[in-house]
Amino acid sequence: NAGVTQTPKFRILKIGQSMTLQCTQDMNHNYMYWYRQDPGMGLKLIYYSVGAGITDKGEVPNGYNVSRSTTEDFPLRLELAAPSQTSVYFCASSWTAYNEQFFGPGTRLTVL
Amino acid sequence: ELKVEQNPLFLSMQEGKNYTIYCNYSTTSDRLYWYRQDPGKSLESLFVLLSNGAVKQEGRLMASLDTKARLSTLHITAAVHDLSATYFCAVDSEVNYGGSQGNLIFGKGTKLSVKP
Numbered sequence: 735n736a737g738v739t740q741t742p743k744f745r746i747l748k749i750g751q752s753m754t755l756q757c758t759q760d761m762n763h764n765y766m767y768w769y770r771q772d773p774g775m776g777l778k779l780i781y782y783s784v785g786a787g788i789t790d791k792g793e794v795p796n797g798y799n800v801s802r803s804t805t806e807d808f809p810l811r812l813e814l815a816a817p818s819q820t821s822v823y824f825c826a827s828s829w830t831a832y833n834e835q836f837f838g839p840g841t842r843l844t845v846l
Numbered sequence: 847e848l849k850v851e852q853n854p855l856f857l858s859m860q861e862g863k864n865y866t867i868y869c870n871y872s873t874t875s876d877r878l879y880w881y882r883q884d885p886g887k888s889l890e891s892l893f894v895l896l897s898n899g900a901v902k903q904e905g906r907l908m909a910s911l912d913t914k915a916r917l918s919t920l921h922i923t924a925a926v927h928d929l930s931a932t933y934f935c936a937v938d939s940e941v942n943y944g945g946s947q948g949n950l951i952f953g954k955g956t957k958l959s960v961k962p
Binding site: 832 | 850877879881887888889890891894896934936938946947948949950951952953954955
């Protein structure tokens with residue numbers, strides 16, 4: 735099992751550009767999450783999904799969008815990138831709401 | 847609003863010593879998680895605590911949960927250099943979302959450095 739994979743690993747965007755961060759898991763987990771981690775801080779939840787076709791906002795959803803058309807994939811879309819979106823983005827998945835979450839390797843995004 | 851506070855935020859220890867990291871949270875929850883993060887790496891699950899009085903141990907680390915005090919502790923016994931990392935506690939924010947969806951509120955992390 736590859737677990738949770740994310741692409742790209744690194745990306746530099748210009749202000750106003752858009753991009754999609756990819757997340758795929760091969761554990762057949764229903765629950766998937768997107769977090770951002772700013773330097774010296776814990777993680778903050780952006781969006782989550784409890785199954786294919788179902789998504790909802792977390793703590794910090796502004797400037798982002800998600801979709802979940804399959805169990806495996808949970809892409810995060812950034813529209814009109816801003817410097818405040820410079821961060822490390824982690825995707826995670828879990829079998830149920832109570833189980834441990836498995837994290838992907840992260841995408842380091844810089845917006846200049 | 848659920849708040850999660852860890853202390854200390856920085857901890858420098860000598861090998862062989864014991865210490866405890868504290869995780870306090872502000873509203874009712876009986877689900878708490880501990881994760882480890884090495885520099886530049888992802889998060890690795892350490893412990894899942896799902897009820898009052900839960901205690902889990904793995905090697906030199908032991909975690910406990912007191913839901914009445916809204917407190918979890920991560921105790922380190924006879925620290926070794928390999929334990930150097932940042933440790934996060936995370937609490938299920940079911941209070942915020944009206945029923946658990948696994949939405950976690952993370953503390954800021956405790957950066958542990960174990961020196962010879």
